[in-house]
Amino acid sequence: MNTDAREQTVNLGAGPSMLPTDVLLEASQGIIDYEGTGIGVTELSHRSSTFKNLLTQAENDLRALLDIPSDYAVLFLQGGGTEQFSATLLNMLAAHAAKHQGQGGAPPVDYVVSGAWSSKAYKEACRLYGPVRQVVDMRKNIRDASQPIPAPSAWNLSSVDENPAMLYYCDNETIDGSEFPQDFIHQLPEEYRQRVPIVADCSSNILSRPIDIRTHAVVYFGAQKNIGPSGVTIVVVRRDLVVDPDAVHTSYFPRIPTTLVYKNAVDNGSLYNTPPIFPIYVSGLVFKKLRKEGGVTRAQELAQAKSKLVYDMLEQHPSVFQANVAHAHFRSKMNLTFRILDANTGEPSDAEEARFVKLCEEHKVVQVKGHRSVGGIRLSLYNALTLEMAQKVVSLMQQFVKA
Ligand SMILES: Cc1ncc(COP(=O)(O)O)c(C=O)c1O
CATH class of the missing domain: 3.90.1150.10 (Aspartate Aminotransferase, domain 1)
Structure with missing residues (x-):
């Protein structure tokens, strides 16, 4: 295969973005004939043992790379980061309702706005739900050296007595070019951090630095920056927060579409419906390469x-x-x-x-x-x-x- 033009090009696109050439060469062979099966990877049945092995290997490599504990599930989903704006909210509300038996009314949900993507997530939450609190908007501070950036201790967080259902933030703002300092979330008040599920959008910086999964309830990321082709979104979620939303009855949030329910994905090993096979395959190759390279x-x-x-x-x-x-x-x-x-x-x-x-x-x-x-x-x-x-x-x- 001729890679000359590719080798002379430096692609600095923000996503979909460049992938390692050796991975793409291997994938191009896999499209024609996946590991000598005589079937291309995009032609495999997602119910076949060949694909299930591929998926398990990708998950295991990702678990090793990010040190994901066994009490967290790893889901390979569709819908992009944008779908997770709603899925994270609805699933965390369901988890909250299951824990509190729907008592105490609609809980607040806290949002940190630090740039374009967290702002979009916040707006989506406001579309879907009532008590959404913007605990800080640091967009102006980030651009202005004379305005200090408020530390987590200064955010206008909901009180833990109100039992907030989640705190949402975006770790790396792809459009604005800002990234949280690594220990930022550890600076939250201890009791809040222990009690409130923390949700992070790491779409554009996952695998570029360690992340303490255990501090989080959900860490999610679309593939199309550091991982693979667009089409797969990976959700790492603490298992005790994965509940059946249909088993909890509250008046304050709607029925969740089945493809958004984390429990369906967990119970079916990410195969509730047809998964994005090719992006998962290439992501797996990238994980394998990264493990090999340090x-x-x-x-x-x-x-x-x-x-x-x-x-x-x-x-x-x-x-x-x-x-x-x-x-x-x-x-x-x-x-x-x-x-x-x-x-x-x-x-x-x-x-x-x-x-x-x-x-x-x-x-x-x-x-x-x-x-x-x-x-x-x-x-x-x-x-x-x-x-x-x-x-x-x-x-x-x-x-x-x-x-
Ligand atoms: C940080 C972040 N979150 C969410 C998204 C939305 O992802 P998607 O377009 O896959 O829905 C993007 C897209 O670039 C992003 O950079």
Whole structure:
């Protein structure tokens, strides 16, 4: 297979994003003939033992990579991160109702808003349910160095006596380019952290640094950044929170569509209905490769090294570049967002950014434009991007500065 053009290209897209070439080559063979079965992987029955073995292996490798304890289920679902905006809420409300026997009325649910994706999740919760509390909105603080970012101890959390059904946050904001410091959730008040189920959207930074699964009730992530093709969304959920929503009767939340009910997925080993076979297969190959190449520890070292190259450039040239995230300890190691300034006015300049995009494209560095809602530049340095590729990007930034 000819990979020449691919090898000359650096794809910095935010997702779907680049995948390792060796994985794709193996997958291209698997599409034609999966491990000598004479059947391509996308033609396998999801009820076949061949597919079930593939799924089990993918789950076991992911468990090893993320140190997922046995009292957590791992689900391979469809619907994307967007579907989890509602699924997490509805399943946690059901778990709450089962625990409290529907007593005490509709519980509050707490949302941390730190960027575009957590804001979307919060809005979806407001569409579906009444007592939704935005405990903090740190979007402005993140962009403004003069405004400190409120620590978890300062968030306007529901009282534990109100028995909140969950706290929701997004660990890495793909559009804004911000990422929570790693110990942020550990800074929540002890009693709150012990009693309130914590839900994390880790779609754009999973497997790039360790995450303490045990602190969470649910950790979920779409595949299409650090894992595999779009189409599979992985949900890691504490088993004691997996309940039958039809067995609890309350007036304050609706019946949950069957494909959103975690219990259906758990009881059927993620095979309640036809799963996204190809994305699961490729994700499994990525897990296997990552385990072989040093796991999350190595991925984290690489993510730190790659992002440091870019952030150092921004710091060294403040008259040319301006990081969107003003607070250095909040800057994402996956999605690095910045503006390019006009030399005369010192203001962000669409024209300068267009010049930079053009320079990148001339050197086959592609998909560097920021999300349409924020503009500017976004460099997504996911796990599949090598250190050498990051160095090429930084040398283009250097060239741009000189010009
Ligand atoms: C952090 C985060 N959450 C959720 C989503 C939504 O994922 P999907 O488009 O698969 O529904 C995205 C998409 O990029 C994302 O980056």
